[in-house]
Amino acid sequence: MELYCLEPDFTVKAQLDPNIFLDERVLQSLLTIEDRYVPQCSYFQRVQKDIQPYMRRMIAVWMYEVCEEEKCNEDVFPLAINYLDRFLAMMSTTKSYLQLLGSVCMFLSSKLKDSRPLSAEKLCMYTDNSITTRELLDWELVVLGKLKWNMASVIPNDFIDHILHRLPIPKDKLQMVRKHSLTFTALCATDDRLAMNPPSMIAAGSVGAAVCGLHLDHTDPRLSRDNLTDLLAKITNTEVDCLRACQEQIERVLATSLQQGQQFRQETGVRAGNKAREQQDQSSTPTDVRDVNL
Template sequence: MELYCLESDSAVLALPDPNILHDDRVLQSLLTIEDRFLPQCCYFQRVQKDIQPYMRRVVAGWMHEVCEEEKSNEDVFPLAINYLDRFLAVMPTRKSYLQLLGAVCMFLASKLKDCRPLSAEKLCMYTENSITPRELLDWELVVLGKLRWNMASVTPNDFIEHIIRRLPIPKEKLAMVRKHTQTFIALCATDDRLAMNPPSMIATGSMGAAVCGLKLDHSDQRLNRDNLTYLLAKITNTEVDCLRACQEQIERVLASSLQQGRQCGQDSSIRGGSKAREQQDQSSTPTDVRDVNL
């Protein structure tokens, strides 16, 4: 009898484990170890001489577009940004290597979090072949060495399920709140001013912004801004004032992002990304990323 392996076009994900989500020790362990995976310093002042904050924002935006175009797992982009920040905090890097570093970080994060990791060849295509697969593989070892092979970072996404199940959110709204929270977390990852905040604070601030934005307090007063902030702070053992300031900063970043989007009048898809598979000579790297490389 012949056995056939039937491959599905869509990823098959495991269901959440209630034994993990309902055990408070898991959340406490995440809170205990999360600081180990923060950048060691504000690297623009202490480490990096050639790279400026706007360059990091440009490359982070490009990384997000690649992950969206490839429909990567939601955990890939925040994890890749964590690798990027941790590397830049310990290793002076020339700006001409910044996009290569971003590609390597996505390469590593997708191996850890995606059932179908990004290939070296495809990542090179998204840089308009400004890097080679050999360079990417060589830099993979450099990044692993500088991060001491400590790649299982705690990211804001790790806190989402632990927080959301402790909030009085109607079941029919859970999926919407979860999706909006993930969007806020991805937005935070593109902004260097939030890079030094602990993942738990980014997660709670993002969820607070998501719940307030969806106006769920209309159906439950426990979800109004003040009550929600106190409840979120209690869940993650965070200072209320710090959490409130973080949420306000996240909302400002969102407002700024929306304003820039209206000014540009462009969508967030990669230029030529969907056509690059059919026409290899078409650029798939945004102009601003190429400017950083110069």
């Protein structure tokens, strides 16, 4: 009789351990080390000569689309963006290498966070084979060297559950708030203006935006905007004014993203009749960042 090891097609996740999220020492440890993983300067002004903010936004959106397409773990994309920002803050790079760098960052983060990491071949495919597997593997060593192999970065997602377990959120709403908060942290990762904010502040602002957006203040006065901001500031040891400004910026980013999404859908509807003729000049995968390389 032959024995087969059959692995399921779906990923089985471990349950969250409340003892970890309610232990104050764990949260304080994250708050203590988070600054090590934040770019210390605006690299567009001091380091990068060829790469502009709009190019960073384009590559970030492309990376997000690839992670969504591959159904990556929710931590893969923000961690990859953390690697991208830290690398760009240290080493001047030409725009022709930006997509290669983004691919390498996804390659590394998926190895750390996903049970089924992205393959080098698949990432090359998502670039329309504009990069080779050899280039990807060579640049993997370059990125690891520049980041000194310090890859276990603290990201906003690491704080979400710690914050949620300290808020008076109804249990039946907890998963919804968590889902919205993680969506907002991913959205923040695409915006370079938020790149230098501490991960705990991004997480707290995202949770605040999620709670306010879901109107949970109707269920508990402690979740009203002002009371919630004060509570979030205490949890993350953040200045109230700084946190309030961060949350307002996150909400503006969200509003802009929704507006752009509506505009895109309208333009897509107008162009639908010409889509067949245009496909010859367009990429068939989420890879179209060719404007960056021109």
